[in-house]
Amino acid sequence: MAASTTLPLLAMPLCATALGPKGWGLASYAFLLQLVATLIEQGFSQALVKEMAEARLSGKGGFRSLLKGLERFYGLAVIGIAACVAVASHTLALGVAERSDLDVGLAREVVLLSGLLIAVQLPGALYRSALIASEWHVANSLLIIVAQSLRHGGGIAVAVMFGRPELYLIWMVTVALIETVGRRCVLLWLVSREACAQATASHDGDAGAGPRIAVKDVIRRSAKMSLAVLLGSLAVYMDRFIVGQKLPVESLGIYTLASTAAIGVTQLVYPICQLNLPKLVQVGENRAARWAINQKMLLQMLAMVLVAGGLYAAIGMHVVSWWLKSDALILQVAPLLPWLLLGSALNALYNVGYLNWIADGNHGAIMKVYGFCLVAGLAIVPWSIEKYGLSGAVVGWLLINTICFFSSFQWVLNGWRHGHH
Numbered sequence: 001m002a003a004s005t006t007l008p009l010l011a012m013p014l015c016a017t018a019l020g021p022k023g024w025g026l027a028s029y030a031f032l033l034q035l036v037a038t039l040i041e042q043g044f045s046q047a048l049v050k051e052m053a054e055a056r057l058s059g060k061g062g063f064r065s066l067l068k069g070l071e072r073f074y075g076l077a078v079i080g081i082a083a084c085v086a087v088a089s090h091t092l093a094l095g096v097a098e099r100s101d102l103d104v105g106l107a108r109e110v111v112l113l114s115g116l117l118i119a120v121q122l123p124g125a126l127y128r129s130a131l132i133a134s135e136w137h138v139a140n141s142l143l144i145i146v147a148q149s150l151r152h153g154g155g156i157a158v159a160v161m162f163g164r165p166e167l168y169l170i171w172m173v174t175v176a177l178i179e180t181v182g183r184r185c186v187l188l189w190l191v192s193r194e195a196c197a198q199a200t201a202s203h204d205g206d207a208g209a210g211p212r213i214a215v216k217d218v219i220r221r222s223a224k225m226s227l228a229v230l231l232g233s234l235a236v237y238m239d240r241f242i243v244g245q246k247l248p249v250e251s252l253g254i255y256t257l258a259s260t261a262a263i264g265v266t267q268l269v270y271p272i273c274q275l276n277l278p279k280l281v282q283v284g285e286n287r288a289a290r291w292a293i294n295q296k297m298l299l300q301m302l303a304m305v306l307v308a309g310g311l312y313a314a315i316g317m318h319v320v321s322w323w324l325k326s327d328a329l330i331l332q333v334a335p336l337l338p339w340l341l342l343g344s345a346l347n348a349l350y351n352v353g354y355l356n357w358i359a360d361g362n363h364g365a366i367m368k369v370y371g372f373c374l375v376a377g378l379a380i381v382p383w384s385i386e387k388y389g390l391s392g393a394v395v396g397w398l399l400i401n402t403i404c405f406f407s408s409f410q411w412v413l414n415g416w417r418h419g420h421h
Helices: 002-058 062-100 104-133 137-162 165-197 209-236 238-246 249-283 287-324 327-360 363-388 390-419
Strands: none
Touching (some): 002 104, 002 137, 002 165, 002 209, 002 238, 002 249, 002 287, 062 104, 062 209, 062 249, 104 249, 137 165, 209 238, 209 363, 238 249, 238 363, 287 327, 327 390
16 A cells, blocks of 8 residues: 555656646646545445445345445446536636636546546446455555556656646546456456355345345435535545636646645555454444554554654655655745645544544534534635635645544544443
8 A cells, every 4th residue: 555655656746747837737637627526436435335344244145236236326427427527628628728828629638538537437436445345455455556556657658758648647547447447357256256155155135126225225325425525525625626726727736746745645544444444333332342443543543643744854855855856846845745744644643533433324423524624614725825825725734634633533532431431
């Protein structure tokens, strides 16, 4: 997982230099549109981990039936998203072209490629959730590393050889398609191998209306989680969205570099989250077992945050200079990083309480916290970006993660007190 986090960070400055400020800015805008769809789906995927883990525990072929039903649902979602992007492509492209003095045709091509990227990548999220729920973490991690190596290694080559953002994005679409197909093949192979090992189990109850009704129920419950996460995602990524709408694409390209570095740090704790979410689901209302899991998880994340903070304080600027290599990029990115990384540290610790909410299906608590974050962000971030530019965008990231951290950590403490009364 460390390799899959490091590769994008190493590749992005090279691609930014090769594509130029406007070319990298256009690519960043395409990734921003992709991020919108990813955030809508992200909460759904997180809820599906819980649903699929429970389906596996129930046995009787429920997991395979659920997977088939969800594949149909994701297929319809892909068609709908592609249609929406196609309809909105001219309007989006016109706005980008006017803010950044770009050709409208090129901007529209980039928007359409972002829609295609979303369409081929979205089903892969379903198969990733299935692998995590099945606790096939090694297979999932290997697939991520291979895909990231292809994506960013090839992306550097395309950017350096051609210097055209549309060709760079076509490569990203190609790798996303390979990754999605690869995930599906590996998942089906693992499921079939497991089924052979359990050949005595009966699957007669898997056909008919029952599984279809179960899939509808799963979609309904997961949609609540998706809405909750969407609220939070709009709040957490509000800084980047507003930068993309108010500033030229060159500024968005710079902020994408800085914010990706900060988000990359938060991904270092994702393996801890992936390992512990199924455990939290399994222990259910066993408060003693849950507290033991929470305590260990918090200590692991806190240790990682402290080590990362100490390393940045000691050698951070040397690493940033080596990473970006361009004096122009260093001058613009380096002042943003300390504050963005502080927000990332709070975000990492926030995951302890957040995972407990997911395990409990406590969508109401998530929506309340995120709703408050969204209101606070909307009140402050647009003004701070207009007044201070990219420095003002950092305020949103830091503010939202501070609110989320204190809210979720208080929930963990309350759960501990309740379990020991």
